[in-house]
Amino acid sequence: MRHLFSLLIKAVLTIFLLFIILGGFFGVSFADIFLIGIVLSALGYVGDVWILPRVGNVVATIADFGFALIVIWSMGFFLFDWDVPILSSTIFSSLVIALGEWFFHKYMKNTIQEREAIP
Template sequence: MKHVKALLIKFVMVTAVLWVVLGLFYGVSFNDILGISTFLTLAAYIIGDLWILPRFGNAVATIADFGLAYLGVWLLGGGYIEENIPLGLASLYAAIGITIGEYFFHRYMENEILPDQGQPENEPVRQNNYVTEFSEEPNPDLNNNRDKQ
């Protein structure tokens, strides 16, 4: 049930961004926006949120979602959108908006959805505890003289 809620949140976010960019600025029909949003939501959730995010973290997943959003809007827009618009530029604007939303959505995913799944069996546990201690004797000659006495 948590995944359904997360998919719904993601779908609303993607649809809102595409409606603003494609609908308001370029006059694309809402049916075309819904088709593109549905595919982008499912693909980005499976690839970016369930596969990349737990393994590589928020930054890598956000970059991957940018590429997926840009290519998805550009390629799907060529098939769905009937209006003559600068699709490369519209895809860039949409991808930037979706990427900003994805950054915050990934934080939601890490806090609410992914903690229960634990670490996969074949993946090593990441522990970045790098502790190094540097020290020097304050007066090494004094310590040597004590030992001789």
């Protein structure tokens, strides 16, 4: 149940941040933002569960930046309107997502990892 709640938090955070950046600055539709946010959250959560405990917050955040860059660019290439500058929107969104991930990783460490640690 903790994983489901954490995944929900990650999805809401990701969609909210993408909505601010992609929707507010670049005019991307909410349907596209929602789809990218769900994919990014679901696949990224697997990385948070497996990679974060092994490499720490800094490396995991850098990896999340790269992962977000790839996912947003590749999905945006097919979803965004022709007038959306894909490179700048992807880089800006990925930076903001990485910043949000920094704090989400702290939450994960305090709620999921500490409770699942083997004594």
